Amino acid sequence: MRTVVFWVLALAAVGFGVAVFRVDSMARATFALLASFLCVGGTMVLLDLHYLGVLVVLMMIMEMMVMAVFMIMYMMNPAGLMPMSMLHNRRGALIISGAVLVALVAGVWTVDWPERAGRPPGDPTRALGEAVMGAQMPVMIVVGVAILATMVSAVVLATDRGRYDGGDR
């Protein structure tokens, strides 16, 4: 069952990823990318990383909607209502992505994959967190709060006297 779900999610993730470059508007590309990320979130749930999987779903939805906000801020076609090509710098992109693909495939085939020793931990999310951060956990937490404070204050400073804050305050 898990294998079937994995393959469905994996193929859907790749399929939506391809769709990002096939569709003809910013809005459609945004949501194709979102669908692809949601499939990745599902794959993480499949690995029993429930918390991280749901977090990926939460963050990717918000992120893609923020991208929609950027769309209206910076695009020449803010509404995404007119068809436009999603492809730029085709030759360069082809070379770069081809090189990355070759490197990744070479990695897959040449690396000596380790045999599994022991069994999966009871709480993989906790185990992953400890493996990634270990002794640096308090440091990372403090840094996280510092980054948040920086973001909030940067936005507050940047939006002071914005375009629409003329005479009504």
Add this chain to the structure above:
Amino acid sequence: MLPWSIGVVWFNAMEVVAWVSVWMVGWGTNSAFPLVGGYRFLAQGLAYELPHMFALITVALGAESLDFGEIARAQDGLWFVVWMPVAFLVYLLSVLAMAFWGPFGHPVGHDLAGGAVLELAGPDRLVFEAGRYALLVVASAAAVPLFLGGGAGPLLPGWAWALVKTYLVLALLVWVRHRLPVIRMDRFMTAAWVVLIPATLVQMLVVGIVVLG
């Protein structure tokens, strides 16, 4: 497949889907006013979501759990609404905002001839409005285990108290609907980031100190 232990995160993730749905409704109908309404809701989302998340984190911190059941049980002696009043108020505000209800109805405002839902009629409109009402009801119901002690109460069984409390929260939100003027998004954004985020952070600090102490 998903365990109850991450209930609050799942709740948060699913409520953010409202951003997608309102924007998609606005964009998908290929019409100018609904698109403006959809973008208004995104701006509203950016304003209410951070204080909302901090309110949820405060509760999770106080209960030391992301499980709704655990959170309700953690309020055995004292309901969270008593010692986390700021988080509760912010939560109620964000429920109004996420269901674009009453004072937060700018995305479907009259000045946009109906905003995001302008082009919807018949079954489409029914589905959209049903989803909106469901969001309001579910978010009211979630306030019960988060702040109001879950099923705790004298005489009546737990489920009955949960229902009564849900209806009380819902009644309050419905009552507010036409009693406050609609807020413009940029103004609410300023208030949310300058007042609500620091207020919820201070609330979280207080709760954190209590939990550690």
